[in-house]
Amino acid sequence: MIERLQKFRENLKNLNLDGVLISNSENSRYLSGFSGSSGVLLISADTAAIITDFRYWEQVSQEVKDFQLYKQGPNLWQSIVALVQKLHWTKIGFEAATLTYQDYQTFCNLVPKNVQLIPQNNLVEHQRWVKDTAEIALLSTAEQITDRAFAETLPIIKPGIKEREIALEFDHQLRLQGAEGNSFTTIVVSGARSALPHGEASDKKVAVGDLVTIDGGALFQGYHADMTRTVVVGKGSEEQKRLYQVVLQAQELALQSLKAGLIGFEVDKIARDFLSQHGYGGDKFGHGLGHSVGLNIHESPRLAVTEQNPIPAGAVITVEPGVYIPGWGGVRIEDLVVVKLDGIRNLTASPKKELIEL
Ligand SMILES: [Mn+2]
Structure with missing residues (x-):
């Protein structure tokens, strides 16, 4: 201190x-x-x-x-x-x-x-902007709590359960796993509502075939975790799986490129250009690629079209591309990473390689 x-x-x-x-x-x-x-x-x-x-x-x-x-x-x-x-x-x-x-x-x-x-x-x-060792340790713990809460929540996601009930279970699990509270109000959106990037968990019941996006995080000793996964109830359609893989590849490209010294907009552009080339440009990905976290949930520097600053080593930042198709649904995948001179350390361990079918 x-x-x-x-x-x-x-x-x-x-x-x-x-x-x-x-x-x-x-x-x-x-x-x-x-x-x-x-x-x-x-x-x-x-x-x-x-x-x-x-x-x-x-x-x-x-x-x-x-x-x-x-x-x-x-x-x-x-x-x-x-x-x-x-x-x-x-x-x-x-x-x-x-x-x-x-x-x-x-x-x-x-x-x-x-x-x-x-x-x-x-x-x-x-x-x-530059987190010290103690801060990175707290953010890492917060993200680990979030990973565990997500894993504990997945089994209750079944046809007929309300978005609100999934959010409540996730919040309950966060607290059980050691969080002092939520980083922010947990987002759970399903089916066509998954096209709402920051929709509130509603009374809508999830149905077979729905994409379900969960975005939330643990608050731990004042530090904010942030993590998003999209899953599907029952078997995913080819279209859902394809979109999921495109968003995942956009995220992986950005994660592989990210290192200290890159300007915020350059990293955003990597994911944005990839999504555009696959037909998901413009309004389909209408938010920034990421934001720093710490004692606040949204901090600078950001990964966004407007960010002119280089990302320093020691920044802890989200990488969260998403694609939203009104009336159909959406996919977002968000990890929290520490930026280093030669790359990143990913603090998020929740699985993401395939669209999880529940
Ligand atoms: Mn976020």
Whole structure:
């Protein structure tokens, strides 16, 4: 954890600020280890302070090692301003994407006139693009829990069961296998509904011949897993099997090519061009190929047509091509991988070589 703070301070040197206020809870957790939902960090070259309220005093002293702990008084902003004045900070950076306008106004009204509040973007997020060893271990565990939950869920997928019931079983299995919660609301879509990339699990009952797409993940110590598989109830048709293999090949091509230094859009293009050549271009694959995950489920950098940044070694990113045919159905296959200098390490072990027939 101290290495994260040291690196963050290195980056701060270029910003010409006395210090920064970190109010985004994932960024705060990343830098301090504090997992509570209310608290802020004040960081400079020689200060690392955390302010939180009575509910978290015990927890914060257990979780946080490298920060001075300050107990919040009746009003958070008064406590922050009191500390800022004690530190004699006059140029203070804040996270423009997190601080509400209302809190900004409160802060401005409380600080002396000579104090400047200077909006910052991606203060911590950019550092979070590269996961450290501890983070990769947590993401790996989260994905393993997800693999086990998926395997435990498959046997209940039978004609007549509702999508909602499959999602509930998957969620139940995630918790049994060690998840503290879901990365996001589990997606289960079947039959023609499998053409909805992010459809909600509904009361629709699965029927013989339905493609069923399950997309979900475990939340483990704040880290988000993400995995998708499409299966078929009963025997798959030739058309279903063919589409499945095309999507799988698109994924395999991207996985084989992916390594540190490639630009996000280049990797997306590999899968997109392959699907286009097989007749599944344009709207049939209407989303990006992948996104990074970590303390948030959707992080940068991404594998998408708009991503101009190179993917660094240590990024943990999904590779999830899909094809969606309205009125017929769809297939998506999603793995979570660690990007390395010479390739990838795949964190997902759920089987995918053939369309699974249940
Ligand atoms: Mn995903």
